[in-house]
């Protein structure tokens with residue numbers, strides 16, 4: 001697959017169809033992958049494809065990266081789950097479909113965190129998203145690399161995140177509150193969760209608005225709660241469960257639980273799953289008289 | 298003479314520190330990773346790991362702290378500064394690299410203003426360093442002139458014995474006084490065999506003198522190498538928060554219309570708003586320029602202005618970075 005990927009990247013750069021290929025490459029010791037920006041055809045061989053390719057590179061398509069946009073039209077190497085984020089960016093008017101060349105990789109899963117890699121992709125080191133993945137075959141792409149995957153996700157979603165959500169759902173209100181206050185107490189307000197997220201593309205995040213200060217920037221219980229709740233709310237109906245925020249969080253706050261729970265709520269309320277169709281607008285930005293209003297009691 | 302600190306005596310040592318009103322900070326497992334935490338019992342301590350995820354700087358320079366209280370009334374504003382009254386802080390399990398970081402923090406917090414919130418705490422801090430018997434590919438202390446054998450910055454330097462106890466050597470007067478004060482937890486050391494230390498391989502292509510030379514010339518600002526190597530940085534700031542020498546903070550007022558607190562909170566040069574001017578102009582408008590600043594801070598400003606190390610080679614920023622931006626790869630390039 002790597003050879004086909006490199007060949008395609010080389011062609012695209014040689015023909016001038018794109019100016020930069022955003023993909024994964026090796027670090028110095030070839031032990032970890034890291035994002036690379038290939039601008040000349042000779043460098044196409046730096047691209048790699050393996051289960052360490054965890055980063056969701058779609059973040060580089062957002063307006064946060066004006067210097068990368070200045071390079072010219074990009075091609076992006078993307079797994080199915082990364083494509084979901086590109087789809088959301090398209091539905092939200094952030095990226096035009098024709099302005100990005102998507103090289104989709106058929107995928108057998110990645111590691112949850114690169115540190116876990118011991119040379120073999122075992123189910124225990126894969127994130128919950130991979131165990132339930134229905135996009136192993138890239139579904140919006142200009143070019144697909146790899147044989148079609150025959151994987152079908154389990155009927156009922158399985159994995160740590162779903163188990164933990166059930167466990168929390170069974171707690172009473174004070175139990176839920178105690179669980180989250182404890183988790184959020186570790187937050188150091190680094191905002192890595194926001195920065196790594198391709199859907200957190202606001203040029204001025206609400207936490208940076210200080211006249212008035214909506215969210216206290218201090219990492220105390222009040223500030224941490226308001227930050228984490230606000231970010232969760234801003235991702236409702238948008239988050240695709242790519243898991244980047246949880247991976248980036250240096251203090252291991254289980255952000256996947258919040259985001260997956262929101263996904264379930266949106267699924268139940270609007271029968272909507274974000275990231276699957278670039279032509280449908282997400283429920284939070286459309287008014288539909290049919291919307292259930294059963295939350296009003 | 299060297300002393301022996303047995304594992305079974307840790308509870309005694311912690312108790313002795315805590316009973317005198319001090320806090321005992323040690324690496325401990327929290328949310329699936331080892332971090333520095335205040336511990337009350339030996340069983341909370343992690344003895345077998347490479348390096349805590351965070352640095353212990355937060356016990357001297359907290360993520361958030363109130364420095365003043367204010368009230369607003371019709372004739373003006375009353376601002377009442379807070380005093381810092383620190384208790385003794387014992388840091389157990391610092392690594393030799395990060396022990397060195399305190400002199401870097403001290404240099405900046407005493408530069409043109411004495412920041413007593415920091416200095417008073419540091420004056421009452423005792424660093425018990427444990428030499429490394431394990432490491433990983435992110436460790437590069439030997440490349441920046443330190444090693445697991447460095448004792449600089451440590452008050453007491455400990456080496457693990459084959460049996461899992463520690464041989465303790467007092468390095469400073471503060472360290473000697475600490476061992477005397479808590480003598481009940483220490484025994485005389487007879488020639489006990491210590492474990493072999495882990496020595497990270499020096500990265501061949503890195504030359505600190507050459508880096509300093511290149512950074513001293515203004516032309517490097519426009520060197521395309523910065524964008525090429527560091528445009529992948531997403532500006533999350535995680536590296537600065539775990540780094541033992543990063544020290545930037547922001548002052549913010551919180552509260553209600555008629556009163557509140559003035560707080561000192563960690564900040565990061567990796568944020569786009571860090572240098573954003575009120576006019577809307579941002580001198581570091583792209584992420585690679587912010588990353589360049591962090592590198593400059595470590596390898597030009599610190600050595601030049603404070604004659605201290607801005608980077609101690611602990612590798613934390615490399616381990617924590619979600620895009621695996623490896624500072625040593627940039628050091629290598631800048632050594633050319």
Ligand code: SF4
Pocket residue numbers: 079080081082107108109110129130131133134135136
């Ligand atoms: S979620 Fe699917 S596409 Fe994404 S890494 Fe896992 S298996 Fe691959």
Ligand code: SF4
Pocket residue numbers: 186187188189190191192193194228245248249250251252253
């Ligand atoms: S990444 Fe984690 S620690 Fe950082 S702001 Fe987000 S939740 Fe808090």
Ligand code: SF4
Pocket residue numbers: 536539540541542543595607608609610611612613614615624
């Ligand atoms: S720059 Fe990185 S390696 Fe150097 S002291 Fe800071 S965290 Fe450690």
Ligand code: SF4
Pocket residue numbers: 529530531532533534535536537567588614617618619620621622
């Ligand atoms: S941790 Fe990595 S991505 Fe985050 S600010 Fe530091 S270098 Fe940039």
